[in-house]
Amino acid sequence: MARVTVVGGGVVGLTSALGLAEAGHDVRCVRDVPAAGTVSAVAGGLWFPYHVEPRDRVVAWGLVALERFTALADDPTAGVTLREGLLVERGGPDRWWTEGVRTWREATPDELPDGATSGVVARLPLVAMPVHLDWLEKRCVAAGVGLEVARVDDLDDLEDDVVVLAGGLRAPELLPGLHVTASRGQVALLANPGIERWLVDDDFGGGLTYVLPHPGWVVCGGTDVPDASDEPDPAVHAAIVQRCRAAVPALRDAEVLGSRVGLRPVAPAVDLRVHERHGRPVVTNVGHGGAGVTLSWGCAAEVVRLVDRLG
Secondary structure, three states: OOEEEEEOOOHHHHHHHHHHHHOOOEEEEEEOOOHHHOHHHHOOOEOOOOOOOOHHHHHHHHHHHHHHHHHHOOOOOOOEEEEEEEEEEOOOOOOHHHOOOOOEEEOOHHHOOOOOOEEEEEEEEEEOHHHHHHHHHHHHHHOOOEEEEOOOOOHHHOOOOEEEEOOHHHHHHHOOOOOOEEEEEEEEEEEOOOOOOEEEEEEEOOEEEEEEEEOOEEEEEOOOEEOOOOOOOHHHHHHHHHHHHHHOHHHOOOOEEEEEEEEEEEOOOOEEEEEEEOOEEEEEEEOOOOOHHHHHHHHHHHHHHHHHHHO
16 A cells, blocks of 8 residues: 555546545545636536547547446436537548447438538537536545645655646646646536537537537537637637537527636646656656546556556
């Protein structure tokens, strides 16, 4: 058993902490803000490996998470539902992400919007992130994880045997040499008029468009641009709402509930490995781009394996 400090309390940090505690380690999770204040809380929550590399490892991690989320759909408190939806392909099929996924089929021509060359209809987990993050925090506490709200400015200030760095955009500050940058994702929240199917289209009406329905609200997006500003842009908000209402007519009269911005932690590749800092191992779990939710459980399982080997 190792004494482990997990730095970071979004979906990646919490699943890492929970996995380590369930494996028998003595774990605390230190984060700047509670989970509700992290970028994870802004995420649309669809299981889909978006804006992340490398593909071979992403597929493996993603399938672990897919299996876990599918099982969690039976737990009404976990915030996970399995929903069918459409991924639109405008530049030809690009289906590397379907490797190992059994719940998909070719979209029929009448299911596709104008200009689309093809598409995939799939039944995938859709995670209501505010609900799921609360569930994760409660599971962590039940497993014995100590949850602390505090700012870590120097990893050397931590006294445990192993550090797991899941700090997203702050990771390079704490461990120089990591390469993580911000990609700005703005979304609009609309009241759900009763839609259940999701939609992802990377170029509908001139922009990235996705409609992800949850009980009571719909996450509508979006943007994916290199920018570290976390303030919603009113013009971008209006364009998102317009595109999503055009793509899904059932949203035309839906009440607009607000606008949110999340900064995706983008990297050339997910950095999940053991480093050494001043004689102590640091396991990094950063750089998940737009796939933190999608890879969460799979990357957490690998963190556990790495920490176990250190013993």
